[in-house]
Each structure stands twice: as C-alpha cells, then as structure tokens.
Amino acid sequence: MKRYSSLIYVLILSFILTSCFDKRKPNYQYFPDMYEPVSYETYGEYDIFPNAQQALEPVKESISRGWLPYDYEDNAEGYDLAKADLTNPLPYTEENYNKGREMYDIYCATCHGGNGNGKGYLVEREKILGVPSYDDIGRAITEGSVYHVMYHGINTMGSYASQMSNEELWQVTHYVMTLKDLLEDKEQKEFVEDVENPVVR
Amino acid sequence: MKKVLFRPSKLKIFLLLFSLLTLPQFYAQDNEPEVEDGPKTIEAVPDADPVKGKELFNSLCAACHKPYRKAVGPALHGITERRDLDWIQKWTINSRELIDSGDSQAVAIYEEYNRQAMPAFPQLSNEDVNDIVAYVEQPKPEPSGGKKDDSEDREIAGGGGVSTDVILGILAFVFLMLLVILFLVNKTLRRFAEANNVELYKKKEKSKPIWVAFAENQFLVLVSVVVVLLMVAYGGYGYLMQVGVDQGYEPIQPIHYSHKIHAGENEIECKYCHSSARKSKHSGIPSLNVCMNCHKQINEVAEETGNDEYSKEFYDNEIQKLYEATGWDPDTQSYTGETKPVKWVRIHNLPDYAYFNHAQHVTVGQIECQTCHGPVEEMEILYQYSPLTMGWCINCHRETEVKMADNPYYEKIHEELSKKYGVDKLTAAEMGGLECGKCHY
Numbered sequence: 001m002k003r004y005s006s007l008i009y010v011l012i013l014s015f016i017l018t019s020c021f022d023k024r025k026p027n028y029q030y031f032p033d034m035y036e037p038v039s040y041e042t043y044g045e046y047d048i049f050p051n052a053q054q055a056l057e058p059v060k061e062s063i064s065r066g067w068l069p070y071d072y073e074d075n076a077e078g079y080d081l082a083k084a085d086l087t088n089p090l091p092y093t094e095e096n097y098n099k100g101r102e103m104y105d106i107y108c109a110t111c112h113g114g115n116g117n118g119k120g121y122l123v124e125r126e127k128i129l130g131v132p133s134y135d136d137i138g139r140a141i142t143e144g145s146v147y148h149v150m151y152h153g154i155n156t157m158g159s160y161a162s163q164m165s166n167e168e169l170w171q172v173t174h175y176v177m178t179l180k181d182l183l184e185d186k187e188q189k190e191f192v193e194d195v196e197n198p199v200v201r
Numbered sequence: 202m203k204k205v206l207f208r209p210s211k212l213k214i215f216l217l218l219f220s221l222l223t224l225p226q227f228y229a230q231d232n233e234p235e236v237e238d239g240p241k242t243i244e245a246v247p248d249a250d251p252v253k254g255k256e257l258f259n260s261l262c263a264a265c266h267k268p269y270r271k272a273v274g275p276a277l278h279g280i281t282e283r284r285d286l287d288w289i290q291k292w293t294i295n296s297r298e299l300i301d302s303g304d305s306q307a308v309a310i311y312e313e314y315n316r317q318a319m320p321a322f323p324q325l326s327n328e329d330v331n332d333i334v335a336y337v338e339q340p341k342p343e344p345s346g347g348k349k350d351d352s353e354d355r356e357i358a359g360g361g362g363v364s365t366d367v368i369l370g371i372l373a374f375v376f377l378m379l380l381v382i383l384f385l386v387n388k389t390l391r392r393f394a395e396a397n398n399v400e401l402y403k404k405k406e407k408s409k410p411i412w413v414a415f416a417e418n419q420f421l422v423l424v425s426v427v428v429v430l431l432m433v434a435y436g437g438y439g440y441l442m443q444v445g446v447d448q449g450y451e452p453i454q455p456i457h458y459s460h461k462i463h464a465g466e467n468e469i470e471c472k473y474c475h476s477s478a479r480k481s482k483h484s485g486i487p488s489l490n491v492c493m494n495c496h497k498q499i500n501e502v503a504e505e506t507g508n509d510e511y512s513k514e515f516y517d518n519e520i521q522k523l524y525e526a527t528g529w530d531p532d533t534q535s536y537t538g539e540t541k542p543v544k545w546v547r548i549h550n551l552p553d554y555a556y557f558n559h560a561q562h563v564t565v566g567q568i569e570c571q572t573c574h575g576p577v578e579e580m581e582i583l584y585q586y587s588p589l590t591m592g593w594c595i596n597c598h599r600e601t602e603v604k605m606a607d608n609p610y611y612e613k614i615h616e617e618l619s620k621k622y623g624v625d626k627l628t629a630a631e632m633g634g635l636e637c638g639k640c641h642y
Binding site: 024026027029032035036037041043051053055105106110118121122123125127128129130136137138139157159163 | 259260261262263264265266272273316317318320321322323324443444445446447449450451452453467468469470472473476483486488490491493494495497498499503542545547550552553554584
C-alpha cells in the first residue's frame, strides 16, 4: 500500500488544483481594486434602490430626449382613429426603406414572414398561429393602423415600442406597406430623394 | 472434475442466444404499424372538411382563439352545442352586423368581452366557416401515450435501429459475465495447483531498491530536477494567468432560459430580445414584456421540445415562472399587476477600468454576436465562451479588417491611413484600435 500512497497524494493534489474553478461561480480575483466599479453599475444590486434593484423604470412623467408623445389610446377607438387619420411622417427614402427592412427582418419576419404573407418561421413550426397576411381584406391595414399596432400591440401581438424608437417604427411601417403593395401585385412606390427625417411621434 | 471447464462456454452460448433473442424485439417495435386516427365527422356539419378548416383556423382565427382553451376570445370547442350553425356563420363573417341588428346572443358576448369586436372576415364563405367548425369540434387529442413508449420511439428513431444505450448495456453485461467466468476459472485452477502441490509464485531475491539506484545516478537526478522545475514553472504560469478570468462561467439562472430552443431551433434573431445591443453600450437583459410578446400565446412547449435531459413538464414549469414574474394570469388573459422581477445572474462582466460598447461593435462594426459570445444558439445553459482578457481583445483588433466599402464616413481616413501604412485594407488596430485611451480612461 505504501507504494501507492505517494501516487494517491499526487492525484488528490492535482484534483484540488484543477477543480479550483467552479463553473457555477465566477473565478476569484487578485487585488480587484479597479475591477469593481465605484459608481452604480447597470443591472447592479445596491441597497439604495427599492428591492436593491438598479434596473428601474424611468421617473414618472419624464421622457427621453427627442421623444414625442403618441396621442392615440390603446383601445378599439384609438385603433380606429389611428387607422383613419394617422399617416407616415417620414419621407419614403431609400435609407428609410432599408432601415425598415433591417428592423423588419429582426423583429417581424419571424412571425409575419419575409414577404409579409403571415407565414414566418415560427408560424411554419406552429409555435405562433393566426398571423394574418398583410393583404388581408378584413383588416385592410393602413400606415396608421400598422404603426398603432406596433406601438401598442393588438390581440396576442405585444408592443414593440420598447425595442424600437418611434423613428424606427415608422421606417418599419414604410417597409410593411411596401410588402402589402407587393402582395397585392401593385407597383412599388418611387423613392423620394434624400430628405432629412423630421422628429416623429 | 473436468466438466467444470466447459461451464463457461455453455454460459457464453446462453448469452449469445439471449442477446440474439432480445435484439429482434427492438427492431420489431419499429415495424408495428401506427394506428392513425383520421378526423372525425362532426354531426352538425357532416360535409365539412376539418383539414381545410385547420388551415383556415390557424391562419385567421388562432391569433385570438384556441380550440380548447380561452385566449383573447372564448374557447371554440363545443360551439355547436351553444349556438346554431346559422348564427356562427353570420357572426364569423361579419360580427358587427349581427351586434347592430340587436341579436341578444351577439350583444351578450360583445358585452362580456369588454366591447372588443371580432374583426370581419368577408373572405370566408359559409362552407369555409363550416370547415372551421368541423376542425374546432374535433375531440381534444389525448396526450400521446405513456412516457416510456415515447423515449423508446425516439431511441429507435435515432442511432440506426437500436439505441446505443441498449448495445452498451448488453456489452457491459457480457463483460461482467466474462469477468465472473475468469474469476471462477482462476479459482478452480488454483485449487488444482494446491492439490498438486505446485508452487505458484517464486519469492524474489532482495535487490537494491530502485530509488536508491536512482539517487546514486547523479546525471539522472539532475535531469529530473530540471524537468520537474520546468513543469512547475509551466503549471504555475498557467495557473496564475487564469486568475480573474471567467471563461466557462455558467451560473444557474432563476428561470431556465434555453438559448438553444429560442435562438437555435426557432431561429429568433439575437437582436429581437437584446435590442439595446444595436444602439447602446449594453446588450441589455430583455425586459419581460419582450418574453410575453410570444409567451402570451405559447404557454407550454411542444411535445417534441422536451428531451432526455429536460422534460416537457420542466420547460412548462419554467414558462409558469415567467407568468408568476410578470403577473400574467393565463385563465383570465390579463395582468394581475403583482410583479416579481427576475434576478438574472450576469455572466459577462468586464472590469471597471475597461470600456466596451456593444453598439460600436454590433451596429458600426457589423460584428456577429457569435464572434465573441460563441455558439449561443447551441447553448442550453449560457456560459462565457471567450476569456474577455485584454490579449483577446487586442488579437481581434489586429486581425479584423474594418468594413469600409460603401461607407463615405471612412473615405478620407481610409485614403490617408492606407498611404501611411502602405496597405490596401485596414485593420481595427491600424484605425487606432490599440490606443490605450480607446478602452482605458
């Protein structure tokens, strides 16, 4: 037995050395003076906040810079009003169209499909059902209704206002209306020459 | 006594027969024809086609209705018992008209659902509505069989007929039997030897112990000391270099969120959830309203999402945790207002003295998320893929070429810098990506 004892010691020692890193815990640090931030860090946990939660909603009644309020309410009347009155304040430039397509492919295409026929990848896999095509005559979408639905959500579709800015939502609206035209075999609109985007609500 | 020797071979034959007899059983299950239940004919609409109805239902109705459960609108199964067919057709094609005509049932349901009207479907004919009714009136499918059958089916489907587990099990059994046989043979032979007075082990003569011989050879000692010192230095260096590096960090999160299912199998864009990576320093932990964009509708995982490691029940329970956190009540389809924020564990964390900006890399640099975060779409549990050390950053900056094509922003600096370095394409390092002040200030 004595012959093996040294071998066992070596094995135990190497096991201890290699098993220092527990993947469920962060590694230990050496003199972490400037590792840990002095200021409050994003998503940090600090006693000063309610529930020690740094991630808070913005102060009530405050708005971020450049943001303008959206007047149409999140109900059936608001939807009807937006559908009838609201139009896209952004010019139909190629840049807005491209940006809209980029956003559409990230946020919308997974359900609504790359060409807006309501047959996205998640619909094909039967994860999400009941996604209408953009040329659905019962819905007859307009720029205003598209924006309103993205802003507030409708039925089981959620709001996308937290993921995109107002400007980006309008850019997506341009792209969605183009897809609708294509689905209805209409010609695509002509691009407007480069014009500055106004601040949008 | 001699007969004892034959015992093992008999055992072997028995084992062979045993395995041969059991193997076909695994194949046999494969061949059994599956009994497929066709759609049943519904009494109220005998001529309707439920298959076509399913297609229509999934594309038009499923946004708000589920056959067997309340969603935005009521559950539709059993509708023919509550309403007559004529009413259903009128309501589906234009509900507004029916409400305005003062039909008592129509007004009652309109009031019950907070005056939220169902959109009109002028594209549907009466036959189409019948098809949809035939589909929703199909009896609720039973959850498929016992769990055991399921796993066997899957095993047969993979691994070319018989599961590797089964083969390994048989092999292990055979080896175990062989061991037992060897032991028995050995024991018998020993007894023979003892009986015949044969000496099995000769006692060795005492020689010099090997370590004394080793110690006396000075050259060997010197070489081994050098080797040991080098090994210690190498090990020590490696050991010290990983201090403070969290590569491989894989904490347990409060909700078991599988990137493999979301980003991998369902191919959801990274930026769908981590939208702030596009325009902010942080990639952002998605707020739960983003989860609810889909999980309002998806309240359980599909049968085939459950796997050997994590069952369907396990995943369903994790979705329930999300509902608890957001205060979503699936029965009433509304938020209760009682929220419990989820305490996600942050994995990737740079020291305070290093500045990193996601938008700069994701939007301007057009770097794929996977370049730094690894194959996230294959991770059931997310872990830190890259070391996130300075050497790792620098290396990437030295190798990555800046995409300047069709970008007028870079035109002038590209021209000047290519002249300075005498190169055609510029790396991030040549653009100033190695300046200390870029990341440390």
